[in-house]
Amino acid sequence: MRRARLTGVAATAFGALPGSSALGLHAEAAHAALADAGLGPRDVDGLLCAYSLVEPHMMLSSVVAEYLGVRPAYTTALQLGGATGCAAVMHAAMLIEAGRCRHVLVVMGDNRLTGMSRDDTVALLSAVGHAQFEVPYGPTIPALYALVANRYMHEHGATPEHLAHIAVTMRRHAGLHPGAHMRAPVSVADVLASRLIAAPLHLLDCCLVSDGACAVVVSAADAARDTRPPGVALIGSGQGHTHEHLSQAPSLTDFGCHDAAGRALGEAGVRPADVDVAEIYDSFTITLLVELESMGFFERGAAGPAAAAGALALGGSLPTNTHGGLLSFGHSGAAGGLAHVVEGVRQLRGEGGPRQVPEARLAFVHGDGGILSAHCSLVLART
């Protein structure tokens, strides 16, 4: 099998980018990732995009291709919420392994912080609920994740302090990333004192709403020799899906991430304990906690105490979201999930600077979309 290489990555700054446009952000990230790979727009023969809330297009990848001036041999837009970034990289690798493309550009971005009001963002995202059987009851996305938190805490005795430690760790990591949206340190007390959004989740348990974009170039192994930095190999990928609406989920503590991670790690021939650095979707503090256990990185009920003891911090047993994650680096839709891929590649290249995990050889990246609905895992290795 011709394994795919991740040959170029880029993230714009995340946060408030006044005057930005979704397409302009796409282009900034795309050109930066191509330059990082030592390639130009003419080298791109595959283009994968996601969606924009601010600039909804029926055919976003065609619009992006036109805007960038690329004429791909294959393009499509994918829609798996926060799993879209990982899923697009998996899709790109399949295009390459099928011999359809040599350099696939994966690019996603949105300007939902400055491009629309917070009320509009909350209302639009709440439409992820079932129109007839959930939305009439007034659930927000935080409320649906709060149901997961409530059940998880009931079954495993986790506390709001455990959740708060995750937010604190993510913020500490973001403080080491110059492009992060929120960099000022917070304490456990700050998290617990922030206003309740949907009990037990406080404001600082929730991800940010940011402007920003990310891009990743996925190349064929032989084509990767033409690119500039040492390529990172995609050695495993997998998805898992059990539901879209939370009221249809077979479990509130075990999700499609279990199968996604199992498939990706199995394909790579590695175990969770082999992973040097993890970049795992953290739309809420509970998201990371429940996924870490469902995917087998911690025993049931152990992830909260481990987070409180520093296991997820730089220097811990599983440094996680070294860029600060969605909670502090920022979240601009599908690009927020793709930022985890970008950071995984940077760690394996040794480009993390003050947030570098020493000797990082194996990275695990995971995205989830909806309410822990759509899952995609990637295993990346230094070549």
Added chain:
Amino acid sequence: MSAKPLPRITAETRPYWEACAAGELRYQWCPACRQPQFYPRVACARCGGRALDWRRSAGRGVVHAVTVVHRAPSAAFKADVPYAIALVDLDEGFRMLANVVGTAPETVRIGDRVRLVFEPRGEVALPQFTPAARA
């Protein structure tokens, strides 16, 4: 102020909403699987069978998970905060998302027994739950 969202009723959900309007909670039953199905669909999501029956629920269940919403999704819900949203496991073996009304929202706990009530909203009757009288 904008109105709270109403369900846009479709062919496969019409019997459900018509029953609600008549004060009954109904759910689909697959005779082949001998299992309930919620929400209503054109076919059984287990076996694909289309010969689905409708059964009446007694409207009693238990809270599987609950949250209290403090930040509303839209202007229509702002006057209601804080309000409780729960996943309720009905005794007939299916799960619904609904509000728990008629009690202080922060008092609702996992394992609480609840019973069905209907909230009139526009043209529909919306199934909701309230704490069942403790025996």
